Amino acid sequence: MKEIMLGNKAFARGLYEAGCELVSSYPGTPSTEVTEEAAKYDDIYCEWAPNEKVAMETAFGACLAGRRSFCGMKHVGLNVAADPLFTISYTGVNAGMIICVADDPGMHSSQNEQDSRHYAIAAKVPMLEPADSKEALEFAKLAYELSEKYDTPVIIKMCTRIAHSQSIVETSQRVVPEHKPYVKNQAKYIMTPANAINRHPLVEKRTLALTEFAETTPINFIEEGQSNEIGIITSSTSYQYTKEVFGDKYPVLKLGMINPLPVNKIKDFAKKVKKLIVIEELDPIIENHCKVLGLSVEGKSLFPLLGEFSQSLVAKAFGEKDKEACPAIGELPVRPPVMCAGCPHRGLFYTLSKNKLTVLGDIGCYTLGAAPPLSASDMTLCMGASVSSIHGFNKATNGENEKNTVCVIGDSTFMHSGMTGLANIAYNQSNSTVIILDNSITGMTGHQQNPTTGYNIKGDPAGKINLEALCKAMGFERVVVTDPYDLKQTEDVIKEELAADAPSVIISRRPCALLKYVKHKPSLEVNRDKCKSCHACMKIGCPAISFKEGKAHVDNTLCVGCGVCKQLCKFDALV
Amino acid sequence: MTTNVMIVGVGGQGSLLASKLLGHVVMSKGYDVKVSEVHGMSQRGGSVVTYVRFGNKVYSPIIDKGEADFIISFEELEAARYLPYLKKGGSVVVNTQQIDPMPVITGKAVYPEGLLEKIEQSGAKLHAFDALALANKAGSSKATNIALMGKFSKLFEDISEEEWLSSLKACVPAKFLELNEKAFYLGRNS
Numbered sequence: 001m002k003e004i005m006l007g008n009k010a011f012a013r014g015l016y017e018a019g020c021e022l023v024s025s026y027p028g029t030p031s032t033e034v035t036e037e038a039a040k041y042d043d044i045y046c047e048w049a050p051n052e053k054v055a056m057e058t059a060f061g062a063c064l065a066g067r068r069s070f071c072g073m074k075h076v077g078l079n080v081a082a083d084p085l086f087t088i089s090y091t092g093v094n095a096g097m098i099i100c101v102a103d104d105p106g107m108h109s110s111q112n113e114q115d116s117r118h119y120a121i122a123a124k125v126p127m128l129e130p131a132d133s134k135e136a137l138e139f140a141k142l143a144y145e146l147s148e149k150y151d152t153p154v155i156i157k158m159c160t161r162i163a164h165s166q167s168i169v170e171t172s173q174r175v176v177p178e179h180k181p182y183v184k185n186q187a188k189y190i191m192t193p194a195n196a197i198n199r200h201p202l203v204e205k206r207t208l209a210l211t212e213f214a215e216t217t218p219i220n221f222i223e224e225g226q227s228n229e230i231g232i233i234t235s236s237t238s239y240q241y242t243k244e245v246f247g248d249k250y251p252v253l254k255l256g257m258i259n260p261l262p263v264n265k266i267k268d269f270a271k272k273v274k275k276l277i278v279i280e281e282l283d284p285i286i287e288n289h290c291k292v293l294g295l296s297v298e299g300k301s302l303f304p305l306l307g308e309f310s311q312s313l314v315a316k317a318f319g320e321k322d323k324e325a326c327p328a329i330g331e332l333p334v335r336p337p338v339m340c341a342g343c344p345h346r347g348l349f350y351t352l353s354k355n356k357l358t359v360l361g362d363i364g365c366y367t368l369g370a371a372p373p374l375s376a377s378d379m380t381l382c383m384g385a386s387v388s389s390i391h392g393f394n395k396a397t398n399g400e401n402e403k404n405t406v407c408v409i410g411d412s413t414f415m416h417s418g419m420t421g422l423a424n425i426a427y428n429q430s431n432s433t434v435i436i437l438d439n440s441i442t443g444m445t446g447h448q449q450n451p452t453t454g455y456n457i458k459g460d461p462a463g464k465i466n467l468e469a470l471c472k473a474m475g476f477e478r479v480v481v482t483d484p485y486d487l488k489q490t491e492d493v494i495k496e497e498l499a500a501d502a503p504s505v506i507i508s509r510r511p512c513a514l515l516k517y518v519k520h521k522p523s524l525e526v527n528r529d530k531c532k533s534c535h536a537c538m539k540i541g542c543p544a545i546s547f548k549e550g551k552a553h554v555d556n557t558l559c560v561g562c563g564v565c566k567q568l569c570k571f572d573a574l575v
Numbered sequence: 576m577t578t579n580v581m582i583v584g585v586g587g588q589g590s591l592l593a594s595k596l597l598g599h600v601v602m603s604k605g606y607d608v609k610v611s612e613v614h615g616m617s618q619r620g621g622s623v624v625t626y627v628r629f630g631n632k633v634y635s636p637i638i639d640k641g642e643a644d645f646i647i648s649f650e651e652l653e654a655a656r657y658l659p660y661l662k663k664g665g666s667v668v669v670n671t672q673q674i675d676p677m678p679v680i681t682g683k684a685v686y687p688e689g690l691l692e693k694i695e696q697s698g699a700k701l702h703a704f705d706a707l708a709l710a711n712k713a714g715s716s717k718a719t720n721i722a723l724m725g726k727f728s729k730l731f732e733d734i735s736e737e738e739w740l741s742s743l744k745a746c747v748p749a750k751f752l753e754l755n756e757k758a759f760y761l762g763r764n765s
Contacts (some may be wrong), residue, residue, distance in 0.1 A: 005609070029614055108613065128576045132609075132636075165596055166610040167634035237636070244635040312639040323641030326661040326697040332652060333684035335676035337586065337621035368619065373681050446614065538681060543620055546675045547682070557716065 005169045007162045010133035011100065012037035013169065014140025015165045019176035020070050020098075022062035023048075024055040026416065027445040028074030029109035033074050036448075043174065051383070051416040052077035054083045063097040064189070066180035068144055075116045076382060082119065085153070089123045090199040092151035095180045096144035102158040105281045106308035109444075113306070113380065115282035116450035116563055120155050120259035124203050126210050127259040128219070129154040130241045133167040135217065135219075142219070145175075150206055151214075157258065159281070161237040161308065211260045219256030220265060225249055232272025233266065233286055235310070238279045244311040245318070259336025261289045270295045270366065277302065277355035281309050288365075321570035322559045331536070339368045339563050341518070341544040342513030342560035344439050347484035350540050350564070351375040351491045354391050357404050361392065362386040362418070364410040365443040365512075377408075382398040384409070385419025391421065396431040401433045403498050407508075409434070412450040415465065418447065425503050426475040433497050433504050436467060437484075440511040442559050447515070456548055462560070471505045478504035485510055487567045513560050526552045530573035537565040537574060577630035579638045580727075584649030585674050587739035592691060592746065593647065594625040596724055599627040600734055611636040619648045621674075624651055633647075646699075647727050649719065650674050655690045666725050667699045670719060680731045685722035689740035702726060711759040718758035719748075725762025736763070 005013065015023065025035040025045040028488055031571060039046035049055035052073040062069035073081060076100045085099070099120070104110040118539075120127035130136040136158070144156040187195050214220055225231075226246055229414050234242050235255040242252060253269045257260065268289070270276045278287040278299035287299030302317045303309065312323070339346050339490065343529050349369035352359050361367060362385060363379040370377035379389065386407035394402050409418045409432035425432050442448040444515045449455045454464035471479045478500055482493040497504040531551045544558035545565055552573065554565075566574040579599060580752045582590045591612060606629040612622050625640040643661045647668045648654035654669040661667065669691070678684040695701045706722040713722070721743070728739050740756065747755045 002602075004598050004608060006612075032614075098653065160637055161611060164612045166608075166612075167633075167636070168602060168607065240634040310637055310639050311635045312642075323639070324663045325641030326658045326663060326665070326699050328659045329655045329690065329693045329697065330687070332656050332687060333676050333678045335585065335620075335622040335652070337619040338617060338677050340587075342702075344603055365619065372679070372683075444619075537684075540679065541677060543675075543677065543680065546680045 001171050002168055003135045003171060004166050006033060006166050007133045007136045007158060007164065008033035009037040010137040010169045010228060011140050011158070012041075012465055013171055013447060014137040014254050015070050015098070016041045016044060017137070017172055017174050018141040018144045019068050020068040020144075020175060021067040021176070023071070024048070024049045024058035024069075025072040026050070026052045026077055027442055027448040028053050028077045028102070028136070029445055030104060030160045031072045031100055031158065031221065032076070032445045032448070033076045033163070033402045034100050035457070036354065038070070046457050047214070050451055052081040053084060056081040058089070059099070060084060061089050063093045063095045064182065066095045066182050068177070069098045070098045070100065073080055073102070074110065074487045075101055075103045075114050076110060076112065077101070078116055078119055078173045081457075082123075085119065085125070086123045087191050088153050089119055089189055089203055089313070089523050090123045090196055091146055091298055091328070093153060094182065096147035097153045098147065099141065099153055099155045100158060100285045101155055102160070102163050104160050106160065108160055108359060111380065113282060115159055115285065116155075117258055117282070117285045117358060119156075121285070124207055125153055125155055125259070126150070126257065127157055128256055128428070129157045129236045129258045130256070131163055131236050131254070132162065133165070134169045136162065137169050137171070139219070139256065140259045146213070150210055152206055157236075159237060160294055188446040214257050214260055215265050217257060221254055221261055222269060223248065223252045223254065225251035226271045230275050231269055232277050232279055233269065234279040234284070236281070238281055241309050241311045241314045242279050242342045255286065258285070261286065263293060266290060267293060267295070270297075279303060279309070279314060283491055285494070292443055326379065336371060337368060338371065338511055338541065338543050340367065341558040342562040344484045344508070344510035344513065345369060345437055346374070346542065347487055347490060347564045348435070348437065348508045348542050349374045351487060351494060352376040352406065355491070357406055357492065358401065360386045360407040360414050362407070362409040362436075364413050366410055366437050367407055369408070369426070371541070383413050384421055387418045387421030388424060390432045390434065391425050391428065393426070394432050399566045402436050406433045406435050406494070408437055409437040410443070411436060411440065411452045412448070414467070419470070422474060422505070427542070431501060431503055433494075433506065438467060438507050438509040441515060443512050447512070467507055476505050478501060479507070480504070481507045483510055483511050483565060484508045487564065512564065521563070523556035523559035523561060524554050524563070524574050525556070527575055530571045532573070534570070536568045536570065539568065540564055577585055577628055578619075580627040580645045580647065581638055581641045581643045581657055581660055582625040582627065583653045584645045585653065586619055586621050588649040589717065590625050592648065593720040593724050594627050594634060595632050596721070596742055596746045599746055600671065600739055603742055604734060606630060607633045609633045609636040622656060623628055623706060624657060636651065643724060645727065645730070647723055649723065651690045652655050652686065655686055655687070655694060655706060658699065661699055662700055665699060666730055667694055668702045668730065669694075670723055670725060671703050672707050704765050706762060709765060710758050713757035714754045718755050721755045721758040722762035725759040726765060728759070
């Protein structure tokens with residue numbers, strides 16, 4: 001049946017059709033929907049793991065048990081899961097195992113734009129790279145075959161424009177292959193030095209065999225052109241831009257398998273054309289491969305190392321002019337993303353900002369606490385870094401920073417990799433103040449459950465980790481809960497914990513205002529007679545509050561009645 | 576020949592359903608189609624854009640400056656922002672709603688005046704109407720997206736009313752179908 005499908009959904013369909021039986025992932029834009037869509041098939045066991053490393057090891061366990069498995073993550077998630085990846089490359093698999101990694105060139109929703117293809121090369125595992133939804137579906141099925149035939153995990157690399165674009169796919173029935181029995185095999189699966197040293201040569205042999213495969217596989221294909229003046233090697237979304245610009249003008253070698261890369265196929269293609277050009281986003285992986293083969297090639301001399309490409313970027317590199325467009329209308333105010341009306345993080349960040357504290361931040365919706373007018377954050381690095389770095393920040397300065405520094409981390413991010421940082425504070429005893437922003441959901445990626453919410457990926461009741469009990473068990477004697485909608489309570493608690501001569505955890509607890517079960521209060525209204533235009537209510541940066549005709553105005557389609565602004569009004573004008 | 580439609584607005588306004596409907600209806604018509612969306616961080620009240628491209632064979636999923644045949648906008652400022660993506664003489668369908676962005680809320684900037692006139696002066700064919708009011712009339716402000724698509728359907732005559740309605744049925748949950756049909760007609764006949 002023909003359907004129009006999101007790249008990530010098509011990927012999940014491919015997993016389903018290929019008989020995948022276990023999916024374990026951690027959400028991360030733009031990879032999240034592969035797992036969310038897979039969870040809609042009752043035949044696949046799906047879960048959100050606490051982090052990508054756990055997800056990958058869970059998927060490995062499933063493949064060891066003889067069932068086809070999958071784990072998905074964004075590019076930076078693969079950094080977290082790199083440890084198992086490099087050694088699963090040595091052990092190989094029992095049933096097939098696929099790892100999805102989704103890159104984000106242009107950083108639509110990420111802290112860097114690293115190129116995940118380096119991981120496939122470094123870990124010596126095959127990587128496929130689909131260029132649309134149809135290929136996402138087909139490559140998922142092919143990847144299981146390769147995984148089992150070549151005894152290796154297979155990475156499928158997505159990127160934002162493939163993951164979050166819809167195109168037409170053809171679906172078919174699910175076929176579950178015969179389960180592989182689990183057979184104890186210490187030489188293969190116990191990676192002590194004595195065993196691993198015997199596995200490494202097999203990995204190198206496997207790469208040679210996969211290079212042979214890359215020479216002949218139909219997913220690396222040539223489309224002939226009208227002129228051989230130029231020949232283009234490309235993959236993924238760059239292939240689409242290339243075809244959009246040139247159609248069948250020049251021959252194109254389109255690579256569906258990005259590691260290992262073919263040798264003879266590329267050399268033969270190069271021989272046929274006068275000038276060889278590689279078009280690839282981010283790093284010059286294919287280009288450098290060509291150079292190693294001794295070919296004369298251009299790539300990054302014409303195209304940027306940064307950001308996303310587009311058809312006009314490709315066209316301009318070949319000297320084409322801009323298209324005639326409607327003129328821009330002067331300077332327009334920007335519209336950056338903001339914390340939603342009623343967001344529980346707002347009251348907390350207002351308090352941190354008011355008290356001029358140094359705030360070491362983390363990854364999630366609350367990264368938006370750095371934006372004006374709150375501007376209440378000093379650092380954001382990667383998942384969990386807030387808790388680990390506050391310890392260093394305080395230790396290195398001999399307690400000088402302790403009384404005016406906090407770190408903030410969300411509930412899901414805390415479970416992901418904040419806990420280990422907290423263990424370091426508990427163990428090496430810095431007098432740090434850690435604030436867990438518990439909004440009872442993984443917010444930024446679109447509401448995924450996590451180990452603290454009490455529900456699983458399907459929304460069914462699941463185990464629930466008690467944050468207070470966890471922190472106490474780690475040795476924190478000072479664990480307090482505050483409601484961030486209550487500004488006075490929140491400020492009192494923060495001041496008290498900063499003053500205390502002991503490490504402490506403050507749990508700022510209030511569910512995300514967008515959760516379906518959260519009941520909203522009626523919208524507040526402004527009493528225009530009482531409003532003295534002092535702008536105190538504007539300090540919290542709520543998108544529902546603006547100034548109309550010199551007085552505060554509340555947009556009643558946005559306001560959820562959280563009442564944070566009301567606490568700032570000295571004239572009782574917000575009711 | 577590829578037709579390029581951009582759907583723009585403020586995160587949370589319902590542009591994903593609008594693009595789903597358009598994607599569905601052109602696919603049913605036998606076109607090749609690609610739809611490119613924005614998920615994640617930018618959705619939090621930020622400026623959002625969805626690209627819909629259809630024709631005999633579509634390669635790129637995105638639309639570049641000077642390539643859009645139509646811009647469908649949920650908000651005036653966003654229509655103005657993406658105007659350089661419109662081909663000379665292309666059409667803009669815009670909901671006459673103004674939503675203040677954060678720099679306006681905090682007083683760092685003012686909401687520009689006379690945007691609709693400026694759009695028209697740029698040579699674009701302007702179709703401005705209050706889709707939000709029509710959606711409310713149909714029963715819910717949430718149907719603003721479908722009211723906008725109703726208006727667009729009138730400009731794009733390759734697809735019949737029946738074809739739009741059958742795709743609408745396929746794209747919205749049954750319990751909201753009546754509401755959305757009402758909004759679609761109100762937009763189409765406005």
